[in-house]
Amino acid sequence: MFWLFLLILAALAALGFVGARALATTRAREAGVRGHSRPTQHGLYALIWIAAPSLAILLLASIFSTPIANQTLAAGAPAEVVALEPMKRAAFFSDAQRVGVGAAPLQIWEAPLSERLIQEGRRAVEINRMLSFGGGVAALIAAILGGLFVFLRIRPDLRARNAVEGWVAITLFACSVVAILTTLGIVASLLWDALRFFETVPVFEFLFGTKWSPQIAIRADQVGSTGAFGAVPLFAGTFLIMLIAMCVAAPVGLFSAIYLSEYASRPSRAVVKPVLEILAGVPTVVYGFFAALTVGPAFRDFFNTIGGWLVGGPLDGMGQYLLLVQNQMALVAGAVMGIMLIPFVSSLSDDILNAVPQSLRDGSYAMGATKSETVKRVLLPAALPGVAGALLLAMSRAIGETMIVTKAAGLAAKLTLNPLDTVTTVTVQIVTLLTGDQEFDSPKTLAAFGLGLTLFLVTLCLNIIAQRIVQTYREQYD
Structure with a gap:
């Protein structure tokens, strides 16, 4: 009805x-x-x-x-x-x-x-x-x-025009107020519950502790762990996966942007750019399935075979080397996340490279430089601030990813930089802590808000730095 x-x-x-x-x-x-x-x-x-x-x-x-x-x-x-x-x-x-x-x-x-x-x-x-x-x-x-x-x-x-414009102005103002109030509500909710968490767990222990085990006893007469809330393993896992993702996305995305901007013909660009940007429309849960069902087993077989050859590992009953690594590892999550970020880096870098004045290219060609020399000596230095801003925005996107890490990296909070080991990230632990029936008066559940506030501040700093860099770039070359 x-x-x-x-x-x-x-x-x-x-x-x-x-x-x-x-x-x-x-x-x-x-x-x-x-x-x-x-x-x-x-x-x-x-x-x-x-x-x-x-x-x-x-x-x-x-x-x-x-x-x-x-x-x-x-x-x-x-x-x-x-x-x-x-x-x-x-x-x-x-x-x-x-x-x-x-x-x-x-x-x-x-x-x-x-x-x-x-x-x-x-x-x-x-x-x-x-x-x-x-x-x-x-x-x-x-x-x-x-x-x-x-x-x-x-x-x-x-005066119908004045009335219509007044309605439009009121609508735009209301939308702005809604956006501002939403931001303030998010910050206030995070800050309120995070402060409740830090009343129980000291900030120093949370930021610099090396053991993460949030399981605690719910009742006083229940046998259980007292809980450990050192978030350094989570920060290390988040940094490791983000670093692997950027090692994949940064060169591939930047080189794709250089090709599309400088080397591709118009028909090639009309085909390659939309096909590349199709990756941006793939849901992250599909990337997670791809990581868990395809990339993970492939990496496991590869590294187990290489490891068996190098160390002469034992064989099982079917003539296969015994497992040295599992499907879930930081390398799988980082590699698939890097694939997801390729269109993000490529599209931003392509726009930034195209924004460089044509006069700089023409001056380089007039001095006898080749196209590759122009790209290396003129184009990339001119576009470097914008490209750096695009990479920082991609880093903040990688830090906030959850689904791929959940399916491909595991849930073990380990303080390691080994890409073949299982790790976990801040976002995955937030989901884990808030899944199921929870008591919102316990440090275990409130730890999610402490992690959320930390993640919010980190991504906010990255976005501010990226915006500053991009603004400096635009002021110089617009």
Whole structure:
């Protein structure tokens, strides 16, 4: 029903736009004067007054209809349901709403609750239908009133353009406020829970401790670990995987950008650049599957074979060398992450190289330099600040990656720089700590917010540095 009312409102807004534009033209012709605003701006003025209030009412109705329906359903519940405990009563109402839309009831309710379940399900459907219909009718009434208000005001001296621009300015300001408030909300939520965590675990121990084992006892009488929250192994794993990823993405992406900018013909560029940027549209979970199912086994077989040849390792019953490394290793995660970052580095570097003035190339060619010498001696030095900014942005993207590391690098928090070993990263531990039923008063769960705040500050610093470098580059060559 929501979509039906939305379609009706869209049709009314379109009719209002066309009608207001025609009415403005007619009244200006009858008055023999030129209108202050164009007919199209009168149409936009009518569209705004028809669509904005009605959509606001429809949106509010869709948001508040569920809690109102729940309150109404609970207010008229039979005595058997009211006598239930709060959690069981909530489960009963939830099951009743499922039954009302045609789902099978859960086999946990005995008579007379099982009989009441079907009745309450029907009542829930009626309440939801009534609320949806009421919200839709209210939205239609608002659209009609808005249309009447506009059509009564349309005349040649109406400043429709100023009104439309005012609405646009208000909309843009609201979007900016939403973005700012969202950022402040993220920072405040991270900072609040991170401070709660640091009240239990000292900051020095967290930043410089070398053992990460957040498993702790939930109850006082429970046998369990006291927990260790030294995040250095997580930082080391994050740095190792990021370094491997940049070793793959930086040269391949930069060389691809140089080829596309300087060597590729227009037909080749028209084919190669879109194909290369297809990698940017692949979901990270697909990269994770590729790392776990293809790259991981290939690297394992390769390194086990090489290791067996070098050290003369023992053979198993089928003539294969015994495993020296597993599928999950830092090298697998870093290599696949580097492939994911190639279009990111390539696209930014390509734009930066194309932004270098053509006069620098022409001057180099006029001095007798070859194309490769021009790239090495002129183009890359001129574009170096922008390329450095692009690489820093890619580094911050690599630090925040989760899915590839989860599937390809493992969960072991080891303080190692061996790329063939299993490691974990900050983002993976955040996911692990917040998975499942957790108690948000324990240091184990609050550790995720400490890690999140640290990761936020690191990526923020990288982004600020990158933006500074790019701004310096633009000021010099724009």
